[in-house]
Amino acid sequence: xxxxxxxxxxxxxxxxxxxxxxxxxxxxxxxxxxxxxxxxxxxxxxxxxxxxxxxxxxxxxxxxxxxxxxxxxxxxxxxxxxxxxxxxxxxxxxxxxxxxxxxxxxxxxxxxxxxxxxxxxxxxxxxxxxxxxxxxxxxxxxxxxxxxxxxxxxxxxxxxxxxxxxxxxxxxxxxxxxxxxxxxxxxxxxxxxxxxxxxxxxxxxxxxxxxxxxxxxxxxxxxxxxxxxxxxxxxxxxxxxxxxxxxxxxxxxxxxxxxxxxxxxxxxxxxxxxxxxxxxxxxxxxxxxxxxxxxx
Numbered sequence: 081x082x083x084x085x086x087x088x089x090x091x092x093x094x095x096x097x098x099x100x101x102x103x104x105x106x107x108x109x110x111x112x113x114x115x116x117x118x119x120x121x122x123x124x125x126x127x128x129x130x131x132x133x134x135x136x137x138x139x140x141x142x143x144x145x146x147x148x149x150x151x152x153x154x155x156x157x158x159x160x161x162x163x164x165x166x167x168x169x170x171x172x173x174x175x176x177x178x179x180x181x182x183x184x185x186x187x188x189x190x191x192x193x194x195x196x197x198x199x200x201x202x203x204x205x206x207x208x209x210x211x212x213x214x215x216x217x218x219x220x221x222x223x224x225x226x227x228x229x230x231x232x233x234x235x236x237x238x239x240x241x242x243x244x245x246x247x248x249x250x251x252x253x254x255x256x257x258x259x260x261x262x263x264x265x266x267x268x269x270x271x272x273x274x275x276x277x278x279x280x281x282x283x284x285x286x287x288x289x290x291x292x293x294x295x296x297x298x299x300x301x302x303x304x305x306x307x308x309x310x311x312x313x314x315x316x317x318x319x320x321x322x323x324x325x326x327x328x329x330x331x332x333x334x335x336x337x338x339x340x341x342x343x344x345x346x347x348x349x350x351x352x353x354x355x356x357x358x359x360x361x362x363x364x365x366x367x368x369x370x371x372x373x374x375x376x
Contacts, residue, residue, distance in 0.1 A: 081175045084106065084303055085247060086125055086205060088122040088185060089185065089188075089189050089190055089193070090113075090114050090117060091190060091193045091194055092110055092111060092168055092191055092193075093111040093112065093113055093139075093181065093194070094111040094112070094166055094192035094194060094195045094255070095108070095109070095110050095194045095195075095196045095197060095215070095217060095218045096109050096196050096217060096218075096220060096242040096255050096257075096282045097109065097173045097175070097218075097219070097220065097282070098219075098220045098221055098222045098282045098314065099168045099173055099219050099220075099221070099314070099344050100313075100314035100315070101313070101314065103147065103168035103347065104146070104168075105126050105132075105146065105147070106144075106145045106166055106168065106173055106175075107142060107143065107144055107145070107283040107314070108139060108142070108143040108145055108149065108175060109140050109141075109142050109257060110141045110142075110143075110191075110356040111140050111156055111177060112140065112141065113139065113274055114162060115319050117186060118136070118141055118327045119136075120183075121141065121161065121186060122134050122136060122141050122158060124160055124161050124162065124183070125143065125161065125162050125163055125342040126163070126355060127159050127162060128150065128162035129150040129154065130145050130146050130147075130149075130150050130163050130164075130165070130166050131143055131144070131145060131162070131163055131215075132144040132146055133210065135335040137258060137363050138258070138346045140257070141244045142167055142236055143268065145166045146166065146177070146316075147165065147166045147167055147168055147178075148165070149164060149165040150164060150165070151164075152164050152178055154178060154179070154210070154242065155180075156180055156181065156337075157330075157332060158181060160180045160181065160183040161177070161178065161179030161183030161184070161186065161187050162177070162178060162179070162189065163175060163176065163177055163178075164176045164177065164178045164212070164237070165216075165231065165301060168219060170219070170327050171218065171219045171375055172198065172216050172217065172218065172219055172282070173216070173217045174214055174215070174216050174219075174259060175214070175217070176212065176213070176214040176215075176216055177191060177212050177214075178211075178212035179205075179210070179211065179212060180208065180209075180214050180275055180369070181207070181208045181209070184203070184205040184206075184209055184210055184211030184212065185205045185206055185211070186264045186333075187212045187213060187286070188202045188203050188204075188209050188212055188213045189205060189213070191213055191215055192213045192215055192328060193356075194215075196217060196218075196255070197215045197216070198216045198217060198218055198321070199215075199216045200214065200215045200216065201213060201214045202274065210301065211328075215297075218253075218284055219284065220255070220282040220284050220312060221282070221283060221284070221286060221312060221313070221314075222280065222281070222282060222311075222312075222314055223254075223280070223281045223283050223286050223289060223311065223312050223352075224278050224279070224280050224281075224310070224311040224316055224356070224359045224362050225242075225243075225278070225279045225280075225281070225290070225293055225308065225309070225310050226276060226277065226278050226279075226309045226310075226354075226355035226356055226357070226358040226359045227242050227276065227277050227279075227297065227304045227307065227308050227309075227310070227351070227355050228264075228275075228276035228277070228295070228301060228306070228307045228352070228353070228354030228355045228358065229302050229306050229349060229350060229351025229360075230242075230300075230301040230303050230306050230351070230353035230356065231303060232303060235302060236301075236303075237278070238275070238277055239259075239261050239275065239277055241260065241297075241300055241301070242277035242279050243277075243279070243298070244292060245279075245296040245297060246259065246281070246291055246293070247291040248292075248296060249289060249293050249296065250281075252281070252282050252288075253283060253284045253285040253288070254283040254284075254288070254289040254327060255282045255283070256279065256280075256281055256284055257280040257281060257282055258278075258279070258362060258363050259277065259278075259279055260277065260279075260358065260361055260362045260363055260364070260365065260368050261274050261276075261281075261369065262273050262275060262277070262278060262323075262327075262354075262357065262358040262369075263327065263368065263369065263371050263372075264276055264326055264327055264329055264354050264358075265326060265328055265329050265330060265368050265372070266371075267330050268376055272355075273275065274372065275354075275359055276325070276351070276354035276355055276357060276358035278359050278361060278368075279293075280287055280357040280362045280363065284354060284364060286312055291319045292345075293308075294308060294346050294347065297347065298347070300315065303338050303349065304349065305349035305350040305351050305358075306343075306349045306351050307345075307347055307348065307349050307351030307352030307353065307354060307355035308344055308346040308347035308352070308355055309343060309344065309352055309355040309356040309359065310343070310344065310346055311342060311343055311359045312344075313342040316359050316360045318339070318340040318342075318358060318360075319339060319340065319343065319356065319359050319360040320360045321356060322335065322339060322356060322360075323356075323357040323358070323359070323360045323361055324326070324372070325353060326357035326358075327357065327370075327372040328358075328372045331353055333350075333352065336353070336356060339356065343356065343359075357369055
């Protein structure tokens with residue numbers, strides 16, 4: 081029988097965080113491969129005063145956090161673990177976890193040893209002890225890249241190309257977080273299904289990330305009408321109205337001029353309308369995939 085190297089620790093596969101422009105809100109993204117542990121944490125951490133919301137997206141739990149500190153009234157079975165402090169300081173984000181018993185193991189070495197953690201301070205944990213850790217993560221910004229119209233009636237598929245490029249450009253400074261297929265209004269000049277793609281990243285090198293993505297897209301697209309748009313910012317909701325209109329009907333390219341200045345157009349083929357429209361629907365899969373033509 082092969083010996084277990086560390087039977088009482090489950091290392092998180094990756095932890096990353098993005099902060100808003102003011103440094104007052106943080107999204108903490110924890111990748112997991114133990115589903116039971118992740119669902120336990122999601123339920124109990126949601127009770128922490130600094131946790132505004134939490135949702136599961138694929139193999140990640142994503143917490144919207146307020147900066148500050150809080151005393152946690154931890155109690156076994158009732159409120160056994162949580163987030164006690166969040167701070168944004170320069171180019172780092174610090175998160176402090178506390179937990180009881182097994183919750184203390186998760187709050188300490190399981191997170192402190194995760195890829196993506198720049199440094200940490202960690203308590204001994206196990207048994208019924210109270211334990212925790214503070215981890216420091218690189219401060220990153222959210223970048224969402226929208227693309228559309230890369231294929232032809234004979235070959236190609238935008239959803240696969242978008243994902244494969246996102247994987248290719250990922251590095252230590254730019255982490256690929258999500259891929260969302262967004263159903264648009266079926267315009268007459270569509271290839272077939274009329275969908276656009278939003279690829280989300282957490283990055284500390286936005287310019288380099290966008291440049292590398294554009295270079296791959298220009299090299300591999302099969303269409304002369306490819307569109308690529310980029311949102312840099314914590315929350316792309318200013319684009320929701322435009323996105324909804326593109327899901328419901330045909331929209332003129334002239335309407336792009338009035339959009340938020342955190343949006344940039346990188347490739348301005350006809351597909352840019354769908355590329356921009358996809359961005360606000362990132363990770364909102366039910367809405368993104370719905371056909372809003374009045375019949376679906």
